[in-house]
Amino acid sequence: MTLDLPLIWAGIIAVAVLLYVLLDGFDLGIGILFPFAGSRERRDVMMDSIAPVWDGNETWLVLGGGGLFAAFPGAYAVVAPALYLPLIVMLLGLILRGVAFEFRLRGRKRGKAFWTAAFAGGSLIAALAQGCVLGGFIQGIKVKDGAFAGGTFDWLTPYSLTAGAGLAAGYALLGAGWLIWRTEDELHALARRWAIIAGVATVLLLAAVSVATLFVDPRAAAGWGFDGQGFDMARLAPRMGVPALGALGMGLVAFGLARRSHHLPFVGAILLFLSGYLGLAVSFFPFVAPYSLTIWQAASADNALALMLGGVAILLPVILGYTVWVYWLFRGKVGADAGYH
Amino acid sequence: MDADALILSRLQFAFTIAFHIIFPSFTIGLASFLAVLEALWLATRNAAFQALYMFWLKVFAISFGMGVVTGVVMSYELGTNWSAFSRVASPVIGPLLAFEVLTAFFLEASFLGVMLFGWRKVGPGLHFIATAMVAVGTLISAFWIISANSWMQYPVSFERAPDGSLRAVDWMAVIFSPSFPARFVHMVLAAYLTTSLVVGAASAWRLLRRADEAESRIALRMAIGMFAIAAPLQLLVGDHSGRDVLRHQPAKLAAIEAFWETGSGQAFHVVAWPDRRIAGNRWEVSIPKIGSLITAGSVEARIKGLRDFPPADRPPVFLVFWAFRVMVGLGVAMIGLGLWGAWLVWRGRLEATRPYLMACVAMGPAGFVAVIAGWVVAEVGRQPYVIYGVMRTSEGVSPVAAGAVSASLIAFLVVYALIFSVGVLYILRLLAEGPAAGAREAPPERRAPGSALAAAPDDPDPEAAP
Numbered sequence: 001m002t003l004d005l006p007l008i009w010a011g012i013i014a015v016a017v018l019l020y021v022l023l024d025g026f027d028l029g030i031g032i033l034f035p036f037a038g039s040r041e042r043r044d045v046m047m048d049s050i051a052p053v054w055d056g057n058e059t060w061l062v063l064g065g066g067g068l069f070a071a072f073p074g075a076y077a078v079v080a081p082a083l084y085l086p087l088i089v090m091l092l093g094l095i096l097r098g099v100a101f102e103f104r105l106r107g108r109k110r111g112k113a114f115w116t117a118a119f120a121g122g123s124l125i126a127a128l129a130q131g132c133v134l135g136g137f138i139q140g141i142k143v144k145d146g147a148f149a150g151g152t153f154d155w156l157t158p159y160s161l162t163a164g165a166g167l168a169a170g171y172a173l174l175g176a177g178w179l180i181w182r183t184e185d186e187l188h189a190l191a192r193r194w195a196i197i198a199g200v201a202t203v204l205l206l207a208a209v210s211v212a213t214l215f216v217d218p219r220a221a222a223g224w225g226f227d228g229q230g231f232d233m234a235r236l237a238p239r240m241g242v243p244a245l246g247a248l249g250m251g252l253v254a255f256g257l258a259r260r261s262h263h264l265p266f267v268g269a270i271l272l273f274l275s276g277y278l279g280l281a282v283s284f285f286p287f288v289a290p291y292s293l294t295i296w297q298a299a300s301a302d303n304a305l306a307l308m309l310g311g312v313a314i315l316l317p318v319i320l321g322y323t324v325w326v327y328w329l330f331r332g333k334v335g336a337d338a339g340y341h
Numbered sequence: 342m343d344a345d346a347l348i349l350s351r352l353q354f355a356f357t358i359a360f361h362i363i364f365p366s367f368t369i370g371l372a373s374f375l376a377v378l379e380a381l382w383l384a385t386r387n388a389a390f391q392a393l394y395m396f397w398l399k400v401f402a403i404s405f406g407m408g409v410v411t412g413v414v415m416s417y418e419l420g421t422n423w424s425a426f427s428r429v430a431s432p433v434i435g436p437l438l439a440f441e442v443l444t445a446f447f448l449e450a451s452f453l454g455v456m457l458f459g460w461r462k463v464g465p466g467l468h469f470i471a472t473a474m475v476a477v478g479t480l481i482s483a484f485w486i487i488s489a490n491s492w493m494q495y496p497v498s499f500e501r502a503p504d505g506s507l508r509a510v511d512w513m514a515v516i517f518s519p520s521f522p523a524r525f526v527h528m529v530l531a532a533y534l535t536t537s538l539v540v541g542a543a544s545a546w547r548l549l550r551r552a553d554e555a556e557s558r559i560a561l562r563m564a565i566g567m568f569a570i571a572a573p574l575q576l577l578v579g580d581h582s583g584r585d586v587l588r589h590q591p592a593k594l595a596a597i598e599a600f601w602e603t604g605s606g607q608a609f610h611v612v613a614w615p616d617r618r619i620a621g622n623r624w625e626v627s628i629p630k631i632g633s634l635i636t637a638g639s640v641e642a643r644i645k646g647l648r649d650f651p652p653a654d655r656p657p658v659f660l661v662f663w664a665f666r667v668m669v670g671l672g673v674a675m676i677g678l679g680l681w682g683a684w685l686v687w688r689g690r691l692e693a694t695r696p697y698l699m700a701c702v703a704m705g706p707a708g709f710v711a712v713i714a715g716w717v718v719a720e721v722g723r724q725p726y727v728i729y730g731v732m733r734t735s736e737g738v739s740p741v742a743a744g745a746v747s748a749s750l751i752a753f754l755v756v757y758a759l760i761f762s763v764g765v766l767y768i769l770r771l772l773a774e775g776p777a778a779g780a781r782e783a784p785p786e787r788r789a790p791g792s793a794l795a796a797a798p799d800d801p802d803p804e805a806a807p
Contacts, residue, residue: 052454055409059442059450065416066442069427070435073506077428080420081739087421088749091414092756098410099760102403106767146504148424152745301432301508308436315443319451326451329462 005306006299009071010288012312016067018277020060022174022270027054029175031097031123032168033194034116042187043116049182049334051101056323058094071305074146074298075288081148082141083133083155090129097122124168131167135160135209138284139216143292159212166205170273172198173253177266180256184333192257195265199253202269206246206276213283219291220283239282246275345743347735350422353750355720357414359713360757364408366712369483369529370536371401372476374563375456379469389556396556396776397540400768402457407764409450411757416442422746426727426737433499433509434489437516441485449478480529487528491521493728494719495589507731520589523582524719530575531715534675535708537567541678542705543772545698552692556776561701562686568679575672586722587636587644590729592654593722595647596661598632599625602646607632612666615658620648656724664717671711678704 027050037043050057068076080087100119107115136155143149176198179191214221221228225235249271256264284290288298299305375397382390416438419427455463455471463471498514499507509515541564547557586594594600599615599622600607609632613625633642647655678700685691692698727734 052458055406055450055453056447058409058413059446062413062416062446063439063442065413065420066438069416069419069431070439073428073431073435076420076431077424077739080417080427081422081424081741084421084739084741084745084749087417088752091417092752094413095410095756095760098413099406099764102406103760103763103767106403106770111763146428148740152742300435301502301506303509303512304432304436307512308439311436311440311443319443319447322451323447326454329455329459 003306003309005302005309006072006295008309009067009299009305010286010295012309012316013064013067013071014281016060016063018274020057020064021277022273023057023060024054025171025273026050026174026178026266027057028097028123028127029171029173029198030178031119031175032127032172033175033179033191034120034123036194037187037190040112042190045183045187045334046179047101047104047119049179052330053326054098054101056326058098061094070308071300072288072295072298073300074293075295078141078143078146078148078289078293079137082150083136085152086129086132086136086155086160090126090133093122093124093126093129095122097126123171127168127171128164131164132156132160134167134280135163137290138163138213138220138280140219140290141292143289146293159209159216162205162212163209166202166209169198169201169205170269170276173202173269174266174273177253177269181263181266182332182334184335192260192265195253195257195269199250199257199265199269202272203250206272210243210276210279213279217291219287223283223285242275242279242282244275245278246272249273249275346741346746347738349743349746349750350738350741351734353746353753354418354422356750356757357411357418357753359716360761361408361411361415362712362716363709364404364411365479365483366528366532366535366709367539368401368405368408369479369532370534371397371404372472372479373533374536374540375401376469376472376476377563379472383465383469389559392556392776393560396771398457399771403764403768403771405449405453407760410760414753420739421749422739422741423727423737424739426732429506429732429737430493430728431506432502433496433507433515434492436509436512437485437489437492441482441489445478445482445485449475449482452478483528483532484525487525488516488518488521490719491524492516492518494518494524494723495520495585496728496731507728520582520585523578523585527575527578527582527715530571530578531708531712533567533571534575535712537564537571538675538701538704538706538708540564541568541682541701542703543775545701546772547775548692549695549698549702551775554775554777558692560776561691564701565679565682565686565691568675569683570679572672572675572679576676579669579672583636584638590723591645592647592650592656593661593718594636595645595650596656596658596722597665597718598636598644599658599662600632600644600646601648603644603649604646605633605641605643606630607636607642607644607646609635610662613662615662617652617655617658620652654725656722661718661722664714664721668711668714668718671707671714674704674707675711 030046030050034043034046037046065076068079096118097120100115100122104112104115104119107113132155135157139155139157139159141148141150142154173195176191176195180188180195183191214224214226218228224239225232249268252268252271253265254268255261256268286294286296288295375394378390378394378397381387382394452471452474455468456475459468459471492515495518496507497518498510500510502508540560544557544561544564547554548561551557583594583597586597596615598607599610599613601615601621606629608625608627608629610622610625610627613627614623615621616623630640633644634640636642637644647658681697681700682691685694685697723729725733725735727737
């Protein structure tokens with residue numbers, strides 16, 4: 001039996017990107033919610049709740065990018081130049097918000113105010129840019145002879161901007177869910193209000209992006225059995241689990257908020273993200289550079305994929321093990337005394 | 342391909358990677374230093390080690406964060422700006438970089454959280470393990486990145502696929518390519534020297550003000566120990582690395598020494614003004630025959646000069662020649678600082694010798710300058726190739742517009758200038774406060790339940806203070 005290495009690697013990278021979106025999603029969301037916290041003490045608690053884990057969360061993005069480079073160089077080599085500007089903007093946003101964790105702590109009056117703004121602005125910019133990357137990716141990349149052949153602003157469309165806004169709203173929802181789970185008192189109550197607003201915005205924008213995806217490219221629509229006029233029910237039916245999962249997530253968020261649950265809104269937000277993520281996968285699979293390179297065309301050499309698969313089989317369980325341990329170590333409600341040095 | 346996009350992409354890559362290397366070359370050494378401090382504290386229970394640990398931990402947190410965010414850039418820039426290179430080289434070096442993420446980045450990032458915030462969550466033993474994991478992670482990271490870079494400097498055990506991309510033949514030969522061992526040791530020693538120079542400068546600065554500060558006295562002695570051992574060792578390792586360059590990258594060696602004519606008994610140019618346009622040195626101060634002796638171990642050794650390479654295959658000589666001299670000059674100064682310091686420690690006159698303390702302060706940034714100069718020699722010296730002898734840098738660039746690259750280059754310049762100046766300011770502020778000030782904030786050892794102090798509050802949270 002021979003393994004379908006490109007397919008396995010597509011799965012590994014899909015999981016890495018999903019973990020990135022969920023994990024860095026809630027901590028970027030906290031940055032997006034930062035301006036609405038109203039007091040320095042609340043912002044300190046918000047930041048303390050993610051300070052021990054943000055670096056590990058962001059490492060999944062390096063695995064996503066590095067993994068694409070290593071496993072699908074054909075796709076990496078067309079996707080990255082095609083999405084040049086939003087990727088660079090994302091990196092700059094991540095730089096500003098990443099250094100803010102330490103700089104905000106070290107800054108005096110003006111410095112602290114500046115790095116508070118940089119954390120919020122950098123997080124929002126990174127989220128919007130990631131959404132534009134996503135939208136630009138789904139709407140397709142112009143490729144000729146295995147290289148990107150489009151223009152600098154091909155990615156910039158109403159579709160990608162909507163995706164950007166939707167991802168930022170979704171991250172804010174994840175962030176609010178995290179805060180409901182991990183904080184108490186005033187901030188906890190505030191996070192419930194944020195979850196309602198972000199939840200409504202996420203659902204509306206996700207619905208808009210979902211419908212627009214059916215019209216953005218016929219091949220994306222074909223993934224759902226849609227030909228421009230009507231649906232092929234035989235193809236659509238098995239895929240209805242995806243929107244159903246989204247409805248379940250949405251319901252859990254609403255139910256959790258109504259029942260004053262501490263963890264259900266976060267769980268619901270995760271399910272909502274999972275449904276959006278799977279929905280996108282249905283739209284562009286098996287392309288890894290829509291809609292010109294499939295995972296098999298873009299894959300690296302078999303001996304490279306096999307070597308890395310051996311490494312992943314051993315290392316990924318270890319990584320997940322100590323990641324879970326670190327989260328478990330910092331479990332529980334975060335109070336005002338969680339600061340450090 | 343757009344010629345402007347190429348030069349702009351080269352500038353951007355040179356800038357972002359030179360900026361990035363500043364932080365790893367400091368944090369690789371600092372992580373090991375912290376692990377040693379914590380081990381010494383656990384073994385001796387001397388509070389000075391704990392104060393030093395808490396002090397340098399804060400500096401580490403700032404520097405490491407800057408290293409992380411500027412490092413993420415590198416993992417995407419290969420695609421945004423060097424997509425043609427990525428497509429060709431990834432099947433060989435892709436797994437090396439993937440292993441760096443899997444074996445090092447996650448380890449460092451996860452245990453960093455425990456290191457910084459876990460004081461009250463884990464016991465001292467587990468906390469030490471977290472510090473050690475971060476230290477090991479930084480070294481593993483250096484291993485993979487130097488492995489990938491060494492293969493690009495001297496590619497072995499590969500073949501070309503029909504689509505033009507490369508394939509590895511024997512992975513062990515790729516990972517441990519011929520120039521890798523010496524270059525890895527060279528980089529780790531460089532990182533240890535860089536860190537010890539900063540620790541030495543900060544400690545000397547404090548001792549110039551308060552000659553009796555116990556923590557700074559200990560730290561300065563530890564730094565001197567590192568100069569005295571690592572700096573001479575670095576000279577030997579560097580010389581070994583130079584022999585590898587002579588064997589594998591003759592054009593780079595000729596540029597380093599500004600040799601233009603092929604011949605035996607090459608003169609050693611102490612200083613010179615090499616100029617590619619005239620294919621010679623405008624002027625030079627030389628010692629006859631010594632050039633062959635230094636580079637090949639014999640005055641009779643025949644060494645190839647740059648004129649025997651086609652003009653299109655010659656690296657920029659001026660930059661490489663001078664970067665090499667800056668690196669070696671600083672290295673020799675480090676050896677001097679180590680010997681002088683060791684002598685003063687032996688005579689018991691360290692704190693009293695103010696010129697020495699001032700020299701230590703002045704040498705504080707020397708490691709960073711030497712590291713960047715060394716990388717300039719390595720990377721500019723291998724031009725015009727990105728994979729030596731296999732792929733030219735000009736063939737590796739992405740099909741992106743020059744306008745987009747100028748915009749991103751300017752944005753990187755602005756943002757990096759901002760975070761660099763602020764980061765340096767905050768670190769210098771911390772260093773000026775000194776380790777004794779930090780000791781007041783350090784969490785005390787866990788008190789035994791039922792002891793007199795068990796009910797007393799823990800250390801006050803500095804953030805809670807107005």
